[in-house]
Amino acid sequence: MDLEMEMMGMAMSPAMSSATAAAAAAASEDEGDLRRGPWTVEEDMLLVDYIANHGEGRWNSLARCAGLRRTGKSCRLRWLNYLRPDVRRGNITADEQLLILDLHSRWGNRWSKIAQYLPGRTDNEIKNYWRTRVQKHAKQLRCDVNSKEFRDVVRHVWMPRLVERIQADAAAATAGDVAAPPAVTATRSMSSPAGAMYLHHQQIPPAAAMAPAASSELYRHHGGGGDTSCSEPSQVAVTMSPDDASSTLRSSSSAGGTAAAAAENDHTIHGDVLSGSWSELLATTTTAATAGLPDFDELGDFEDNLWSLEDIWLHQQC
DNA sequence: AAACACCGCAACCGCCATTAG
DNA sequence: ACTAATGGCGGTTGCGGTGTT
Structure with missing residues (x-):
């Protein structure tokens, strides 16, 4: 898979295209150790890179080791529903x-x-x-x-x-x-x-x-x-x-x-x-x-x- | 053009099952 | 056997986009 292209696609996704979402995500960083809300391109790349190198599983420790201030659950969900290479998107046939x-x-x-x-x-x-x-x-x-x-x-x-x-x-x-x-x-x-x-x-x-x-x-x-x-x-x-x-x-x-x-x-x-x-x-x-x-x-x-x-x-x- | 309503989807929440110690 | 951590699942929510008035 062309990771770069995938990232470009993510950057164009509705969630990522919103400046307000990014601002909200940034603001939430101050509210605690763990972030919530829409994922940023940087977070996506961190997660994808980490899984590419170390594999998936042990999501809580994965989140920490990857430098993501997210819950393991959130990382798992993001990976399974969005970042996984084989995920299909678009109209249901x-x-x-x-x-x-x-x-x-x-x-x-x-x-x-x-x-x-x-x-x-x-x-x-x-x-x-x-x-x-x-x-x-x-x-x-x-x-x-x-x-x-x-x-x-x-x-x-x-x-x-x-x-x-x-x-x-x-x-x-x-x-x-x-x-x-x-x-x-x-x-x-x-x-x-x-x-x-x-x-x-x-x-x-x-x-x-x-x-x-x-x-x-x-x-x-x-x-x-x-x-x-x-x-x-x-x-x-x-x-x-x-x-x-x-x-x-x-x-x-x-x-x-x-x-x-x-x-x-x-x-x-x-x-x-x-x-x-x-x-x-x-x-x-x-x-x-x-x-x-x-x-x-x-x-x-x-x-x-x-x-x-x-x-x-x-x-x-x- | 603005306000409003509706829709679709990503993400979160809570619960339960499984696994590790 | 017990407990805590983790994973997985279904339900729900919130937000951005789009259509309508």
């Missing part, structure tokens, strides 16, 4: 959204666990995404984010439409790339690291790729199979450009029959948000956009808050 929705449905607010399946994303970033985007949609639908109603909207509307969107984009991408191997097209190639995690083994046959056993194997390869108390994340597809949750919801009107039907529900989805009440949305979409999807409540194998992207995907193929 559609496949990442799908994963977050899927994994959250299984594990709830286990942000660090969810983050393990989104390479480069931090638990903090995923948590922020959930709070700012997902909870906003719940608010717009006038239901609680933890309510069954909202979970129904997510699994019957949001996730299927994300899948449709991803399919459409993947189809558009492969249409312009005749050299693409058929198997890759069929199994939905994934462009993001999150997607790549699941299709790490590119050669698996399409059918096997979708089999739960196969995806289980994929998870085990990434250390996700140890926790037998949790269902495993679904294998999802992706080839698409970065986008945000809102535009994804705006989404999928060009993605085939079900999406075309969804596009007719322009009183329920227009602009970039879900509008109307959750009940209106579900009532109009369960007969159109989600036609062909399983009746999750009758599948029997699902707990109240458990469902699988594989089921959504498989039924969309029918």
Whole structure:
């Protein structure tokens, strides 16, 4: 990694670009031994240099030895959420959204666990995404984010439409790339690291790729199979450009029959948000956009808050 | 142009689990 | 076995940026 360039980028970050923040940080130095608030470029460089030379861990002593007047916790957080070389920043992609929705449905607010399946994303970033985007949609639908109603909207509307969107984009991408191997097209190639995690083994046959056993194997390869108390994340597809949750919801009107039907529900989805009440949305979409999807409540194998992207995907193929 | 409201995100806080002595 | 230190996690807050009136 080009450390110099990284530092330049940090210097341009919102937190660092503020003269008032720097002044506040400087002022706080007089208030005690430990500093708080936004990190300065100098502090970042101290931390990065120290970790480059000595490694991470033992954060309290690290902070002292590096000459940082910060708590060990603060140093650790700064490193993990911002300074780490492999940290990804920017828009959450559609496949990442799908994963977050899927994994959250299984594990709830286990942000660090969810983050393990989104390479480069931090638990903090995923948590922020959930709070700012997902909870906003719940608010717009006038239901609680933890309510069954909202979970129904997510699994019957949001996730299927994300899948449709991803399919459409993947189809558009492969249409312009005749050299693409058929198997890759069929199994939905994934462009993001999150997607790549699941299709790490590119050669698996399409059918096997979708089999739960196969995806289980994929998870085990990434250390996700140890926790037998949790269902495993679904294998999802992706080839698409970065986008945000809102535009994804705006989404999928060009993605085939079900999406075309969804596009007719322009009183329920227009602009970039879900509008109307959750009940209106579900009532109009369960007969159109989600036609062909399983009746999750009758599948029997699902707990109240458990469902699988594989089921959504498989039924969309029918 | 100014005031206000809202949003997104970095950072902090408090709690709990684990580890070292 | 006990205690203190440390690490990790989820929840919350505060601030800067941006959009709206």
